Amino acid sequence: xxxxxxxxxxIERLKKRNQREERSRQVYNExxxxxxxxxxxxxxxxxxxxxxxxxxxSILTNVExxxxxxxxxxxxxxxxxxxxxGELENWKQKYNTxxxxxxxxxxxxxxxxxxxxxxxxxxxxxxxLLKEERRDKEExxxxxxxxxxxxxxxxxxxxxxxxxxxxxxTTIQTNKTEMExxxxxxxxxxxxxxxxxxxxxxxxxxxxxxxxxxQETRKSMEMKExxxxxxxxxxxxxxxxxIEGVEMKKASVNPEEIENLYTMDIPxxxxxxxxxxxxxxxxxxSPIGNRIxxxxxxxxxxxxxxxxxxxxxxxxGPRSPLHRVRYHPHGQIVMGSTTNGTIYLWNQSKLIRxxxxxxxxxxxxxxxxxxGELISSGAxxxxxxxxxxxxxxxxxxxxxxxxxxxxxEEHMTALAMKKGYxxxxxxxxxxxxxxxxxxxxxxxxxxxxxxxxxxxxxxxESKLSMYDLRDTSEAVAxxxxxxxxxxxxxxxxxxxxxxxxxHLAVGDKLGKVLLFDISQNQFNxxxxxxxxxxxPTNCVSWALDGGxxxxxSHNDQSLVLKT
Numbered sequence: 174x175x176x177x178x179x180x181x182x183x184i185e186r187l188k189k190r191n192q193r194e195e196r197s198r199q200v201y202n203e204x205x206x207x208x209x210x211x212x213x214x215x216x217x218x219x220x221x222x223x224x225x226x227x228x229x230x231s232i233l234t235n236v237e238x239x240x241x242x243x244x245x246x247x248x249x250x251x252x253x254x255x256x257x258x259g260e261l262e263n264w265k266q267k268y269n270t271x272x273x274x275x276x277x278x279x280x281x282x283x284x285x286x287x288x289x290x291x292x293x294x295x296x297x298x299x300x301x302l303l304k305e306e307r308r309d310k311e312e313x314x315x316x317x318x319x320x321x322x323x324x325x326x327x328x329x330x331x332x333x334x335x336x337x338x339x340x341x342x343t344t345i346q347t348n349k350t351e352m353e354x355x356x357x358x359x360x361x362x363x364x365x366x367x368x369x370x371x372x373x374x375x376x377x378x379x380x381x382x383x384x385x386x387x388q389e390t391r392k393s394m395e396m397k398e399x400x401x402x403x404x405x406x407x408x409x410x411x412x413x414x415x416i417e418g419v420e421m422k423k424a425s426v427n428p429e430e431i432e433n434l435y436t437m438d439i440p441x442x443x444x445x446x447x448x449x450x451x452x453x454x455x456x457x458x459s460p461i462g463n464r465i466x467x468x469x470x471x472x473x474x475x476x477x478x479x480x481x482x483x484x485x486x487x488x489x490g491p492r493s494p495l496h497r498v499r500y501h502p503h504g505q506i507v508m509g510s511t512t513n514g515t516i517y518l519w520n521q522s523k524l525i526r527x528x529x530x531x532x533x534x535x536x537x538x539x540x541x542x543x544x545g546e547l548i549s550s551g552a553x554x555x556x557x558x559x560x561x562x563x564x565x566x567x568x569x570x571x572x573x574x575x576x577x578x579x580x581x582e583e584h585m586t587a588l589a590m591k592k593g594y595x596x597x598x599x600x601x602x603x604x605x606x607x608x609x610x611x612x613x614x615x616x617x618x619x620x621x622x623x624x625x626x627x628x629x630x631x632x633x634e635s636k637l638s639m640y641d642l643r644d645t646s647e648a649v650a651x652x653x654x655x656x657x658x659x660x661x662x663x664x665x666x667x668x669x670x671x672x673x674x675x676h677l678a679v680g681d682k683l684g685k686v687l688l689f690d691i692s693q694n695q696f697n698x699x700x701x702x703x704x705x706x707x708x709p710t711n712c713v714s715w716a717l718d719g720g721x722x723x724x725x726s727h728n729d730q731s732l733v734l735k736t
Contacts, residue, residue, distance in 0.1 A: 179313055186306060190299055197292050204285050211278050214271050221264055221271075445734040447482045449475070453725040453732060454496040458716045460504040465714075465723055467732060468498035474509050474519070479721070482734060490524040491517050501541055506561065508547065510539040516549060518561065526564050530557060538579045542586075542600065550576035550588060558600065568603045572596055582622035589620035589630065597642070609645040611638065619668040621677070623691055629677060631668050637679070637689075637696055652689070652696035669713045678722055680710025686724050686735075706731065 451471035458465055464485065465477045474488040474495060488507060495509045495517075507519045514536045516528040528547075530536050536551040546567070547559040554575055558568040574590040581587075585606075586598040593611040598604070611617065611632055619631040623639070627649070630638045638648040667680040670691070677689040677696070684706025690697040708728035715722055721736045 175316075176313070179309065183306065186302065190303075193292075193295055193299060197296070200285065200288055200292060204282075204289070207278055207281055207285065211275070211282070214275055214278070218271055218275075221267070224264065443736050445482055447477075447732050447734075449725075449730050449732060452727045452730050453711070454494070454727060455498045455712045456714045456723050456725045456732065457498050457500055458714050458721070458723065459500045460502060460717055462716050462718060462721070465732075465734070466498045466500060466507055467725060468495035468509055470494040470727075474498055474507060476507075477732075479716070479734070482732070486522045488519045488522060488524070490519075490527075491515070497539055499539065499541055501561075502543055502545055508539060508541065510536055510549070512536060514551065516547070516559075526561070528559060528564055530555075537575075537577050540579055540581050542581050543583065546600075548579065548581070548586060550579050556588065556598070558603075568600075570598070570603075570605070573608065577616060578619050580620045580622050582625060585622070585625060587620050587622065587628055589617035591616045593617065593632070595620070595628070595630070595640075595645075607642060607645070609640075611648075621668055621670045623670060623674050627694070629668070629670065629691070631679070637668075637677075639691070639694060639696070650695050652698070667710065667712060669715055671715050671719045672717055673719055676719075678713045678715065678724075680713050680724060682709045684708055684710055684726060684729070686710055686713060686722070702735070706733070 449467065449469065451469040451473070453467050453469055455468040456465060458479070463479050465479050465482075467475045467477065469475060472489070472491045472494055475484050476486040476488070477483065478485055488509070491509065491511055493511045493513050493515075496512055497508075497510045499508045500506075501508070505520055506525075508516060509519075510516045510530075512535050514530050516530055516536070516539055517524060518526040518528070528549075530539070530549040530551065536549060538551070539547065539549040541547055542558075545561060547561055548557065549559065550556045550572075554572045556570040556572055556576060556579075557566050559565070560567050572588060572590060573594045573596065574592050576588050576590050578589040579586060580589075584600050586600060588596045588598065590596065593614040593616070595607075595609055595611070595617060596605055597607040599606050611630065613632050613636070615632060617630050617632055621629045623629055626642050628640045628642060630640065632638050637652040639650040641649050669678050670676070671678070675690065675692045676699075677691050679687045679689070681687060685701050687701050688699045690699055706724075706726040706729050708726050710724050711727045713722065713724045721734060723732065723734050725732045
């Protein structure tokens with residue numbers, strides 16, 4: 174549209190300019206003719222003036238010469254005078270007419286000059302208009318070039334949009350097919366749900382029956398316990414002689430009753446074993462002690478009943494395998510962390526929050542503090558403290574080296590790092606208190622508190638160390654297996670202290686659980702159980718009462734509970 178309007182305006186301006194040029198040419202031609210006539214009349218006037226002067230001079234000379242001429246010649250002289258006078262009058266008339274013509278010509282000349290001035294002004298306007306037209310033309314040229322470029326860009330964009338539309342159509346078709354398959358799967362799941370509901374009703378009925386059986390067994394156990402107390406009291410009352418071979422008739426208890434009482438089921442130490450569906454990485458007891466949480470490599474957390482090891486709940490949601498699981502101190506929230514830097518929080522089997530600790534970097538450790546705050550550490554020397562309710566970082570710190578593990582005791586946090594570094598943080602001041610380095614200069618795989626002045630370190634694959642924080646120059650006590658049964662290094666959670674801080678449990682590469690007495694600032698090995706593992710023991714966890722110990726093996730894909 175702009176081009177069409179510009180074209181019309183240009184054509185109209187060109188027509189007006191051609192008309193003005195023709196008019197100026199006509200005016201110039203007329204001026205040239207007038208100027209020529211003016212020059213010719215001026216020459217003629219000059220010639221007439223010369224002729225008149227010549228006649229005047231000749232007349233005067235004739236008068237002077239003919240003063241003495243005869244009277245007979247007067248008539249001839251009169252005739253000459255009359256002729257000259259007639260010629261002079263003719264010339265006078267011609268002169269007057271020429272003067273009138275000159276006046277007319279001057280008037281016309283002045284008018285033509287005025288028209289010339291007007292034409293000059295019009296020409297100036299036309300020049301100005303021509304300049305404006307040139308500018309408009311240049312602007313239009315630039316706009317045309319821009320429009321060409323924009324057309325090219327629009328063509329490219331159109332091609333891209335066509336390609337995108339093609340890809341979108343293909344994706345829509347694939348999505349439609351996927352939606353159809355998903356609808357089919359949903360229908361299948363609904364059918365399975367119905368069957369599961371029926372099975373749940375059956376399970377509830379079975380549970381009611383089991384509860385009845387449990388009540389009956391409890392009553393029988395109470396009866397057995399009372400009998401067991403009676404037997405103990407009777408044995409204490411019996412004399413040693415009767416036990417060594419003297420007649421049993423002297424005693425107040427019937428010997429048949431004693432034998433029957435001794436053959437009853439008396440509660441002893443028990444070991445329970447369960448095969449898991451996927452390889453476990455971590456295990457943790459709930460604060461109440463009724464549940465055991467296990468982090469599996471199939472991106473799930475299983476919550477087991479502590480007494481029967483039955484699966485009660487399954488926590489889902491993560492996109493990568495879980496390598497650590499911890500219960501909240503109040504027992505309502507379960508935390509699971511992955512190696513890719515994400516932390517997941519569940520409350521009553523619902524995923525409530527997802528925290529990104531270190532995007533793209535490894536996350537080695539995560540623990541709950543006693544007040545319920547969450548701390549995490551890993552690669553890139555990053556330590557963070559989170560507020561679980563707001564999902565925001567309350568404090569962040571960069572350490573000396575990459576943090577491999579951590580342990581919490583009251584308001585203190587101990588960080589185990591590479592190259593033998595240990596750093597202590599006071600969460601009240603959010604500042605590092607003590608930083609020291611072990612003589613071995615090797616990575617510290619695991620760390621635990623005995624009390625606020627004593628730390629337990631797993632310095633090497635086979636060396637345990639105890640450090641007094643008041644003097645960290647040397648270890649107070651060390652333990653290194655002489656047979657070189659190396660302690661497990663396949664996971665970073667293989668060392669755990671009992672709730673009373675009197676015992677230490679460590680898993681090794683041969684599937685054993687080593688139990689130490691650390692009450693006297695020494696590593697006193699109490700026993701070493703093979704349990705049921707043929708491969709390394711990856712994680713160990715104590716119950717809150719200290720009466721149960723759970724351990725898992727990644728390669729054996731199993732869990733052992735010892736009471």
